[in-house]
Amino acid sequence: MALIERLVRLETPSDDKAANDRMADMLQREMHDLLDCRTDVIETRDHGNHLAVRMGSGPRQILILGHFDTVHPVGSLARSPFRIEDGRLFGPGVLDMKAGIAQAMFALHALQQDRYGRETVPYRVVFLLSSDEEVGSPSSRPLLLREAGQSDSCFVLEPAAGAQAALKTGRKGVATYRVTAHGKAAHAGLNVADGRNAIAEIAHQILALQALNDDVRGVTVNCGLVHGGVAKNTVPDTARLVVDGRAPDPEAADEIDARLRALSPATAGTRLEVRGGFSRPPMPETADTRALLCLAQDLMRRIDRDITGIAVGGASDANDVAAHVPTLDGLGAVGAGAHTPGEYVLADHLTERAALLAALVDRCGRPEHAALRKSE
Ligand SMILES: [Zn+2]
Known part of the structure; x- marks a missing residue:
């Protein structure tokens, strides 16, 4: 929650290059504080810089997509400051998707520290963080597509859907x-x-x-x-x-x-x-996304939880990559009110969501997990 607060307190509307550049730098430092990883800041001219984070080595590559730009103009934080009330985290962009970024960082931390300890993570993880998703990803799209083409599975950190915290298996x-x-x-x-x-x-x-x-x-x-x-x-x-x-x-x-x-x-x-x-482009539900959803359901059942997948009307970077790599979206935070001043995240779900992402990445990254090979 301290990390989420730091991310929310740096306001990053998509059209503010300087602010997004600062966020790319800040996230780079945060990544190195938490993870043993390689990072590259990808400079762009018309939008904020992007950040690529890499760890592990092995034959398979898992892609995680996040964006740190928000729809909220500078000054929104003064009107709706970061705060925690009744188990809800409030603040501009907290749900879409600064909490999702923090969850993913702790998921990777858990894999590196707890799952593999001193060993190297036996697959490649590429975590791409972009600055222009809310305006249609004009400058990050080539980067996303390049990594998608080299990845075996992709997880997108957009917020979970609705009160049932569903994953997103299709998008218009x-x-x-x-x-x-x-x-x-x-x-x-x-x-x-x-x-x-x-x-x-x-x-x-x-x-x-x-x-x-x-x-x-x-x-x-x-x-x-x-x-x-x-x-x-x-x-x-x-x-x-x-x-x-x-x-x-x-x-x-x-x-x-x-x-x-x-x-x-x-x-x-x-x-x-x-x-x-x-x-x-549309992201229709496919056998690939259903296989990833089944895996997520399997993992959640182990902690006596149900999870569903639904198709939604809004678009994200998942639309662009889904044609190139099996993709599951909605792995970010659980909450409500995205793109409104009242958006919030439910603190109770943060750990569970991070754990789900970690387990999905690990299952899809390990070479013996052949069922989810890319269907060409
Ligand atoms: Zn988003």
Whole structure:
């Protein structure tokens, strides 16, 4: 909890390079204080630096993914300071995912100190900590994918799902589309017939797009931002719409993409321009993730605990790596309110979650654990 407090007290919004650089340095020191490991700070120009932590040696490689950036702007800590009340740890980014990082550090510490003692951990562990996950991992993605391609299993430290503290075995892919309608300006009284109303055109498109929502298939299309017009008495020549699209599997993602690209104007004399696409691919539930979930359930049963896995609508780095390595997400802290000022972590679960991660890493890292070989 002292480590979590130190991490929370250094605020790290994704867009603050200096703050995230300081966090990469701080975590590097913390890693060396706790672990016998090699660390590299990976410098980036437009985002905060990233940190790669490596330990052990052997034929297999286990990847752990975390991010230390948060969605909370600087100043959030002053309004919602780090505190512990009734077994809950509060503070900006404590759940997503500074507590998860601390859990993983102590999981690796347990493996190194308690499981193997003076021996070297008999597999490679790569713990990647990035500074730009909350803005879609633009600068860390190549690094994540490179390590994913060389790993046998991957565990992601995003928060557990909901009150039942479920693991995350599937995630929707996420798309952003910017739809612009081009019309023709005119005076609303003098020559309205010469005008082509771009806002009216966007309104048609909004209704058509909202109709693509499909509860059964888990497809969501949300027209979330609209902007248009210059004055009440001017026929607007431009209107812009930003759409969030989500799909649980690649087929549904392709379908949404095709529908968006095929949009055609409903109003004569207007033109549509569509930009964007999927920034995170879907992470469908696969046999690989189910095998990792079964292993986690097996391990939890030994301490008389149940654990489930669920598919969720939000995306994470797991979306990007899951196509390259068997991946299980939701191994971070247990709590609620992620991305809100009231987010908290349940202190009671910290040790158990760290132990679960340690046991999973160890089972998947040992060469005799052949059942979870990458299925090519
Ligand atoms: Zn997160």
